[in-house]
Amino acid sequence: MGLFMLAACEKNLLAEPIPYLTQERELQKKLPSGDSNVEEFVLPIQVNNGDFYTVSGWLDDHTLLYISELSHGSNVYAYDLTVGSSKLLYESNHPIISLEISPSKEYFLVHSSPASNKANIAFVNNQGEELFSKEIVSAEIEFRWNQFNKDSVLVTSFKEDWTFNTFLVNISDGSLTQVEIPQPFAYWIDESSLVYLDWDEDAPSLFASLELFNIREGSRKKILPNLFQVDSFGEHFLTISVQEENQEKATYTFYSDSLEEIYSFTIPHLSRFSDWLIPYYDYLPNKDTFITFQPLYYTEADIYEDGFQLALHNVKSNEEFVLLEGMQNEPISCSPNGELCLYGYYFEKLLNLETKEIIPIVTT
Numbered sequence: 032m033g034l035f036m037l038a039a040c041e042k043n044l045l046a047e048p049i050p051y052l053t054q055e056r057e058l059q060k061k062l063p064s065g066d067s068n069v070e071e072f073v074l075p076i077q078v079n080n081g082d083f084y085t086v087s088g089w090l091d092d093h094t095l096l097y098i099s100e101l102s103h104g105s106n107v108y109a110y111d112l113t114v115g116s117s118k119l120l121y122e123s124n125h126p127i128i129s130l131e132i133s134p135s136k137e138y139f140l141v142h143s144s145p146a147s148n149k150a151n152i153a154f155v156n157n158q159g160e161e162l163f164s165k166e167i168v169s170a171e172i173e174f175r176w177n178q179f180n181k182d183s184v185l186v187t188s189f190k191e192d193w194t195f196n197t198f199l200v201n202i203s204d205g206s207l208t209q210v211e212i213p214q215p216f217a218y219w220i221d222e223s224s225l226v227y228l229d230w231d232e233d234a235p236s237l238f239a240s241l242e243l244f245n246i247r248e249g250s251r252k253k254i255l256p257n258l259f260q261v262d263s264f265g266e267h268f269l270t271i272s273v274q275e276e277n278q279e280k281a282t283y284t285f286y287s288d289s290l291e292e293i294y295s296f297t298i299p300h301l302s303r304f305s306d307w308l309i310p311y312y313d314y315l316p317n318k319d320t321f322i323t324f325q326p327l328y329y330t331e332a333d334i335y336e337d338g339f340q341l342a343l344h345n346v347k348s349n350e351e352f353v354l355l356e357g358m359q360n361e362p363i364s365c366s367p368n369g370e371l372c373l374y375g376y377y378f379e380k381l382l383n384l385e386t387k388e389i390i391p392i393v394t395t
Contacts, residue, residue: 074115074390075394076393081105083379096130100126121159134178150172178265185217228240254290257275281298294346303331311361341353362374
């Protein structure tokens with residue numbers, strides 16, 4: 032526990048930040064190419080019906096989905112950045128809790144709450160047509176789209192005591208099948224296989240083994256030890272671990288779907304009461320690039336005030352560089368072409384990765 036109590040004054044003895052690429056021509060070679068220009072976009076969004084709730088994500092490279100709150104329910108709109116027009120796509124009679132867009136951008140699911148212990152999940156195509164909906168007894172709910180099968184979604188519902196049930200949804204036929212999976216937070220690495228951290232409830236720990244689970248066969252196999260976090264991005268999956276000999280650093284390692292290590296990097300991280308802070312990140316598949324916020328040095332998260340670097344790590348070329356300094360660690364989600372990113376707790380800001388401009392999407 033002594034490592035978690037390091038004073039901020041020790042920062043000069045700890046890990047150095049990734050240096051800037053000082054030559055502009057070098058930086059421009061690595062930045063995403065394209066003709067996106069924030070000045071050409073029609074912003075901010077004018078919400079004319081209800082109150083702005085959140086931007087939910089990208090429907091394509093220049094179209095956002097956002098939610099407005101009404102006195103009785105919520106609406107979902109598609110907003111075209113290039114022409115500045117909102118199109119009503121979906122109306123819900125209940126408050127919308129979250130909206131998840133599929134990797135193929137053909138569908139989105141709407142999670143609304145008809146009651147405190149119930150969740151309604153509506154599956155909608157990108158034209159706004161509801162395909163079907165299901166009601167599940169649930170206090171909280173988790174979704175995981177299958178990147179390898181556009182019609183497949185893993186849904187985990189939690190009760191108030193945190194017991195859970197997991198279902199596999201088939202969008203093509205509207206079926207919902209219960210799956211006996213050992214852990215609630217699982218990530219697809221191919222069409223029928225998921226990985227998850229196998230936490231031991233009887234022996235709490237900061238680390239767990241990574242298991243491979245075949246959803247068709249129900250088989251499970253341990254593949255990696257002592258991990259802190261896992262995530263997947265189509266053909267790659269990510270693990271986050273802490274070095275045993277130096278717990279002031281976090282190691283991010285990328286693997287192929289065949290479990291081959293392809294890229295790794297280490298950064299300082301921030302401690303919390305019982306674990307470590309994982310800064311927000313996203314993955315740009317067409318750029319083979321991982322984008323993440325990273326602190327300048329190790330200390331306690333509650334006392335850290337020196338801002339975050341927004342860094343890009345190319346998984347194939349092993350190149351890394353800092354795009355912006357002094358950023359706030361807030362959620363980030365990038366467009367399919369990897370040129371623009373939504374930024375902020377409500378995705379209320381737009382970041383252009385080429386020009387580094389950040390502008391508000393809505394007025395408050």
